[in-house]
Amino acid sequence: MKLRPTAGPAPVRPQGPPPELSVRDVTVRFAGLTALDAVSFTVAPGSVHALIGPNGAGKSTCFNVLSGLYRPASGQVRLGDAALTGLAPHRIAALGVARTFQNIVTTEGTVADNLMLGRHVLSKAGFAATALRLPAVSREQRAHLDRAREIAELTGLGGHFDTPVGLLSYGDRKRVELARALCLEPRVLLLDEPVAGMNGAERARTAETVDAVRAELGLSVVLVEHDMGLVMRLADEVTVLDFGRRIAHGSPDEIRRHPDVLRAYLGTPGEDPA
Ligand SMILES: Nc1ncnc2c1ncn2[C@@H]1O[C@H](COP(=O)(O)OP(=O)(O)OP(=O)(O)O)[C@@H](O)[C@H]1O
Ligand SMILES: [Mg+2]
Incomplete structure (x- = not known):
């Protein structure tokens, strides 16, 4: 039997870069509605990965899968070698995935x-x-x-x-x-609309905080946010959802000009959502 260590100093954060977070073909259904339809994306270690899309696109649903609150109908989520799909929220938290909630x-x-x-x-x-x-x-x-x-x-x-x-x-x-x-x-931090309801000065401070946290702690961040200025400033990569489907993926610059993204946000191509 392995003895539990005696209570000593608080655990320090794990050394080295966080493992890759991989979301593969995740589908979530609510009654007649497909909230996520075979969605895939990969969060590179230490990166800020934005998940954007219009209201109801499935962003919070995706966070609920990543943090173990929802079990997908199909698909897999992995953190490095560990399969997260189907684990209880506290087990996922113990593996290093922490989140904030949109409205709390x-x-x-x-x-x-x-x-x-x-x-x-x-x-x-x-x-x-x-x-x-x-x-x-x-x-x-x-x-x-x-x-x-x-x-x-x-x-x-x-x-x-x-x-x-x-x-x-x-x-x-x-x-x-x-x-x-x-x-x-955490090794992966999930932020669901971290600046919603904030004024301009508060938004700028939170953006600085997210930057500082990433630099200081070396963790990966998945960022759901409607503030396109903030997304374009902080994200290394962007995945765009619309009606539960992934419609685009790329660098902030690629996404800014992507015709399907412009269409999803504005109903017409050719304008910049930022
Ligand atoms: N528990 C639930 N039961 C039934 N339908 C749900 C449930 N949770 C979400 N939905 C539906 O799934 C779809 C995706 O919702 P979700 O909250 O993931 O969107 P979102 O992208 O986070 O939107 P927002 O930007 O408004 O926060 C919506 O149509 C929503 O009404
Ligand atoms: Mg949401």
């Missing part, structure tokens, strides 16, 4: 409380040990708190670490979600 903004607790919730999954100490306040547990908790503080700094929330989230601006509250996802030490 935290209102409870302080920034620190919310980030420590993210660390909980990584905690080695069991419930009994925590309740007994064993010294090794407090050491582990302190290490988690230190790491949560570092992540708050990285995401521009360092000055608000002990502030109740209810007192933060909307933009900062949305960034708490991003920071909480980072507290899982």
Whole structure:
């Protein structure tokens, strides 16, 4: 039997580049509707891969498959050698895939409380040990708190670490979600509309944060966003969905000029969606 290690310092993020995330022929159906129709794309290690498309195209459905909330009718998702399809959400999170949700903004607790919730999954100490306040547990908790503080700094929330989230601006509250996802030490971060509802200044700050996070932590990012300026600025590659089908794939520049993309967004070819 392998003994569990004693509670020591908090786990550090895995070394080296993240594994490739591969989505192959994923189909999801709801009653009569095909929300994803044999969709494939590959997220290169350490890249920002944008998933764009008009409302109802299937972007959040795709995230729900990647994070294990939906099981596809067919198709596969792999992270390196690991098959993710059919795994429960907590198993996928443990393999290094973390996400934010399109419409959820935290209102409870302080920034620190919310980030420590993210660390909980990584905690080695069991419930009994925590309740007994064993010294090794407090050491582990302190290490988690230190790491949560570092992540708050990285995401521009360092000055608000002990502030109740209810007192933060909307933009900062949305960034708490991003920071909480980072507290899982993911290798792949799924961001579902990270700047929705933000003003221009908040959008610019979040774009800088995503850039900084990618550079500092070396993780892959899958970005769902309607803000084309942000997509064009941050993405290395873009996959475009429309009515559940992949209609285009390429560099931001290729996508900007792609006739099918222009048609999907504007109904007419020849204009630039950005
Ligand atoms: N749980 C569900 N049950 C039934 N239909 C669903 C469900 N979830 C999504 N759909 C439908 O699947 C399609 C894709 O929805 P999805 O939320 O993935 O789109 P989206 O690209 O994220 O759109 P938006 O940009 O508006 O967020 C839509 O037609 C939606 O109504
Ligand atoms: Mg959506």
